[in-house]
Amino acid sequence: SNHIDVLGIMETKVGNENQNKIQTRIFPGWEYCSNSKNDSYNRIWVTWNPKKVQVTPIKENKATFTCFYIGIQLAKMVEVTFVYGLCTPIKRKMLWNDLGTLSNLNQNQPWHILGDFNEVHNPQVGVIGFGLPK
Numbered sequence: 001s002n003h004i005d006v007l008g009i010m011e012t013k014v015g016n017e018n019q020n021k022i023q024t025r026i027f028p029g030w031e032y033c034s035n036s037k038n039d040s041y042n043r044i045w046v047t048w049n050p051k052k053v054q055v056t057p058i059k060e061n062k063a064t065f066t067c068f069y070i071g072i073q074l075a076k077m078v079e080v081t082f083v084y085g086l087c088t089p090i091k092r093k094m095l096w097n098d099l100g101t102l103s104n105l106n107q108n109q110p111w112h113i114l115g116d117f118n119e120v121h122n123p124q125v126g127v128i129g130f131g132l133p134k
Helices: 016-026 089-105
Strands: 006-010 031-034 044-048 053-060 064-071 077-084 111-116
Touching: 006 077, 006 111, 016 031, 031 053, 031 064, 044 053, 044 064, 044 077, 064 089, 077 089, 089 111
Parallel strands: 077 111
Antiparallel strands: 006 044, 031 044, 053 064, 064 077
């Protein structure tokens, strides 16, 4: 109902041997890529509807999966980076360095960054809550 044509799934915990079976059962007719070359748990899985979009992987590692996607009807290219921030500060620092490098390379076209950064912006603030109107 939301007309989603590209989907990034984080922390799948799907082993390489089960990828095809799960992909064809959940997203029949869709294509997919994952960061399985760098991570046997496929932390980042990108799937898309090939009738609506073309996806070309550019770079992948344990924390990011970057690709170009082009809407077939619109013919507009967008770069997208799906992020799964690893849990240690040292590994997250590598993530931020990678994103900095990508941003320097990508200055002339739209770029989306989506995912789970496992990062807290301001730990002193704590939890933000709200009340319902009375």
